[in-house]
Amino acid sequence: MTITAQGTVLTExxxxxxxxxxxxxxxxxxxxxxxxxxxxxxxxxKKLVETALDGFLPVQAPEKIYEAMRYSLLAGGKRLRxxxxxxxxxxxxxxxxxxxxxxxxxxxxxxxxxxxxxxxxMDNDDYRRGKLTxxxxxxxxxxxxxxxxxxxxxxxxxxxxxxxxxxxxxxxxIAHLGRAFGPAGVxxxxxxxxxxxxxPDVSLETLDFIHARKTGAxxxxxxxxxxxxxxxxxxxxxRLSRYARNIGLAFQIIDDILDVTQTQEQLxxxxxxxxxxxxxxxxxxxxxxxxxxxxxxxVEAAKAELKPxxxxxxxxxxxxxxxxxxxx
Amino acid sequence: MTITAQGTVLTExxxxxxxxxxxxxxxxxxxxxxxxxxxxxxxxxKKLVETALDGFLPVQAPEKIYEAMRYSLLAGGKRLRxxxxxxxxxxxxxxxxxxxxxxxxxxxxxxxxxxxxxxxxMDNDDYRRGKLTxxxxxxxxxxxxxxxxxxxxxxxxxxxxxxxxxxxxxxxxIAHLGRAFGPAGVxxxxxxxxxxxxxPDVSLETLDFIHARKTGAxxxxxxxxxxxxxxxxxxxxxRLSRYARNIGLAFQIIDDILDVTQTQEQLxxxxxxxxxxxxxxxxxxxxxxxxxxxxxxxVEAAKAELKPxxxxxxxxxxxxxxxxxxxx
Numbered sequence: 001m002t003i004t005a006q007g008t009v010l011t012e013x014x015x016x017x018x019x020x021x022x023x024x025x026x027x028x029x030x031x032x033x034x035x036x037x038x039x040x041x042x043x044x045x046k047k048l049v050e051t052a053l054d055g056f057l058p059v060q061a062p063e064k065i066y067e068a069m070r071y072s073l074l075a076g077g078k079r080l081r082x083x084x085x086x087x088x089x090x091x092x093x094x095x096x097x098x099x100x101x102x103x104x105x106x107x108x109x110x111x112x113x114x115x116x117x118x119x120x121x122m123d124n125d126d127y128r129r130g131k132l133t134x135x136x137x138x139x140x141x142x143x144x145x146x147x148x149x150x151x152x153x154x155x156x157x158x159x160x161x162x163x164x165x166x167x168x169x170x171x172x173x174i175a176h177l178g179r180a181f182g183p184a185g186v187x188x189x190x191x192x193x194x195x196x197x198x199x200p201d202v203s204l205e206t207l208d209f210i211h212a213r214k215t216g217a218x219x220x221x222x223x224x225x226x227x228x229x230x231x232x233x234x235x236x237x238x239r240l241s242r243y244a245r246n247i248g249l250a251f252q253i254i255d256d257i258l259d260v261t262q263t264q265e266q267l268x269x270x271x272x273x274x275x276x277x278x279x280x281x282x283x284x285x286x287x288x289x290x291x292x293x294x295x296x297x298x299v300e301a302a303k304a305e306l307k308p309x310x311x312x313x314x315x316x317x318x319x320x321x322x323x324x325x326x327x328x
Numbered sequence: 329m330t331i332t333a334q335g336t337v338l339t340e341x342x343x344x345x346x347x348x349x350x351x352x353x354x355x356x357x358x359x360x361x362x363x364x365x366x367x368x369x370x371x372x373x374k375k376l377v378e379t380a381l382d383g384f385l386p387v388q389a390p391e392k393i394y395e396a397m398r399y400s401l402l403a404g405g406k407r408l409r410x411x412x413x414x415x416x417x418x419x420x421x422x423x424x425x426x427x428x429x430x431x432x433x434x435x436x437x438x439x440x441x442x443x444x445x446x447x448x449x450m451d452n453d454d455y456r457r458g459k460l461t462x463x464x465x466x467x468x469x470x471x472x473x474x475x476x477x478x479x480x481x482x483x484x485x486x487x488x489x490x491x492x493x494x495x496x497x498x499x500x501x502i503a504h505l506g507r508a509f510g511p512a513g514v515x516x517x518x519x520x521x522x523x524x525x526x527x528p529d530v531s532l533e534t535l536d537f538i539h540a541r542k543t544g545a546x547x548x549x550x551x552x553x554x555x556x557x558x559x560x561x562x563x564x565x566x567r568l569s570r571y572a573r574n575i576g577l578a579f580q581i582i583d584d585i586l587d588v589t590q591t592q593e594q595l596x597x598x599x600x601x602x603x604x605x606x607x608x609x610x611x612x613x614x615x616x617x618x619x620x621x622x623x624x625x626x627v628e629a630a631k632a633e634l635k636p637x638x639x640x641x642x643x644x645x646x647x648x649x650x651x652x653x654x655x656x
Contacts, residue, residue: 060511062520065516119469141522144444144447144450148440148475149516152479152509153511155506156510167498171495175488178483178485179488182480184388191470194470209389
């Protein structure tokens with residue numbers, strides 16, 4: 001039971017209905033409340049994040065390593081990971097400032113994983129986000145070190161720059177990000193991805209294992225760390241984690257679909273690469289149509305997880321929709 | 329002024345004399361107190377550290393990455409860095425348990441820097457500690473990821489496993505290690521080292537810049553982080569930092585001397601490499617004799633920093649002596 005501002009006592013079911021109605025209000029927008037504009041939201045959040053990233057990493061001696069780190073970190077991109085982290089922190093009642101160092105750290109570790117994945121010894125890619133990859137500009141040695149530098153800087157930034165959050169929650173955030181990115185997460189996913197390359201008989205189970213770690217674990221960490229910093233209770237963290245795992249898998253399915261259907265120019269990276277290298281992808285298992293449907297179902301499930309938050313959940317729900325509708 | 333157990337009031341000068349006398353007692357050892365045995369001390373601490381390292385990193389799926397991480401992490405070595413961290417924590421009044429996760433993390437980041445430094449794109453070394461380097465066994469791709477994995481695991485371990493230390497001190501430890509290892513520390517030092525390679529005109533200033541970061545910063549972090557975890561006051565942290573920077577530079581000078589004077593078998597890595605690659609070293613600037621004398625002077629200065637701790641400082645003072653007398 002909950003007491004509303006008007007003093008009415010509502011059951012959980014009535015409360016849920018009321019929240020849905022509020023959500024629908026905001027979506028359809030009475031004139032006093034303009035409808036939520038995702039494009040504006042993403043644009044303004046992206047700017048906030050990029051200003052913060054720029055400020056976190058001023059060029060010092062030795063200049064070359066800072067320049068190499070900045071080259072990839074400030075190369076654009078949607079900044080979806082930090083935006084998810086900020087949104088999740090706000091959803092649970094925290095502020096943007098509380099989560100900004102962690103949001104930037106998430107973009108740093110994501111960027112470093114791209115720099116190392118692009119190396120000749122790994123995926124050997126020359127282009128990323130429409131620009132030459134880090135090692136094509138700075139050489140392999142500096143690219144390896146730029147990745148290492150970003151990884152360390154990420155953890156240092158969370159520990160040193162997070163303000164107005166109880167220190168034990170900052171430690172939980174660091175531990176969660178560490179688990180998500182390390183051998184049990186992104187790094188482990190990349191290992192199995194490399195092992196599976198060129199094999200014609202990769203199982204759906206292995207494909208799930210790879211993506212739950214290589215893409216999913218970090219997206220999950222974005223949402224969960226935002227919640228932890230805002231003091232989310234365990235049950236809330238679980239709910240945020242389910243939302244994030246659903247959108248993470250949807251994101252990967254859409255990535256696989258785009259790789260088949262888009263041109264290099266649209267993607268900003270080498271397209272059709274998965275197809276040529278016989279890489280296991282979801283469209284190979286399910287076909288394009290079923291893959292798309294499954295991604296849509298995952299997004300619906302993700303959005304449903306956030307219903308108890310009512311209209312506060314609109315940004316994260318709209319981001320979930322964006323993931324299946326994006327064209328690059 | 330200090331009140332002794334007997335109730336006598338001592339001035340700082342008298343206190344300092346008393347501590348010197350106690351130190352001399354322990355060094356010369358009355359029969360009831362056997363003299364400090366560094367070899368036994370290092371041996372038993374090394375065992376403690378290796379048991380902890382082994383326990384921190386059990387093999388899980390995907391096995392290959394854990395095996396590659398363990399291959400280099402458990403490949404032996406003196407474990408000087410974690411031992412310094414534990415000793416410093418005890419010196420300031422903390423326990424071994426409080427510092428063990430950080431001590432292991434320091435060995436993890438040190439190991440990862442060796443794995444990445446040995447890569448073909450960097451120093452291109454085939455042997456390390458008498459064994460094949462990581463990429464010679466697992467391939468370049470896995471070696472890069474094993475390094476990344478160890479780096480992340482280090483920060484996760486400190487955040488997740490440190491017990492009985494106020495969380496704000498754990499955060500300070502993470503921030504200090506991050507600064508020491510990142511672009512302002514080890515990573516930055518390696519960049520300038522790579523840039524200087526093969527150049528005949530590297531200045532002594534540049535050589536100092538490289539070593540203060542590539543070797544010195546992490547040794548400093550070992551000693552300082554141990555102190556921070558035990559709750560050292562700012563002035564104590566400064567004192568520990570000066571001790572550590574002195575032994576760090578001495579360590580590097582001795583390393584340069586050993587590279588000239590020892591065989592590959594004695595060193596467990598390719599010897600004479602610095603000489604052949606025209607690398608700037610201290611013996612090139614000062615000659616062997618003066619280099620040795622400067623290392624001895626630095627060690628004396630380091631030991632002097634710890635005099636106020638009296639007999640408690642014996643392990644760290646003995647380690648300082650060990651650094652200039654070591655043969656590999």
